[in-house]
Amino acid sequence: MERRKFLFRSLQASALLLISGNGLASALPMFNPAKKKKVYFHYLLFWLRKDLPEAEVKEFEKFFEGLQKLPYQKNLRYGRPADSTPRNVLDNTFTYNASMEFDSLEELEAYGKLPEHLALVQKYKPFFERMQVHDTVYN
DSSP states (O other), rough: HHHHHHHHHHHHHHHHHHHHSSSSHHGGGGGGGGGGGOOEEEEEEEEOOOOHHHHHHHHHHHHHHHHHHHSOOEEEEEEEEOOOOOTTTTTOOOOOEEEEEEEEEHHHHHHOOOOOHHHHHHHHHEEEEEEEEEEEOOO
């Protein structure tokens, strides 16, 4: 008998939620896809000069450490290519990559114009022969 009451009350509560215009769902962003926050990712690939001494290759990491101190960006990570099994779609020819998050496109673009950012790029630009940037927005 208790089980029957529980099931009936659960059904009543579900029906109430459905006819309430999703009031609870709109109050909880994780249940409301329209309220999901966009996240902007800035993904960088660097091909360092082939004639760069190993000490300077290692010194290039200070570039990323400098970027980590700048405002707007979050969760900066950097690394070198993994020793993945070669396959047709894999490109491990880069020397370093980095990724970071931004809360808005405006913050990402403001970050790119910061004098400290521009100074770091200028300082470490002689280390690389090629750089590629991918900016992505995720819902």
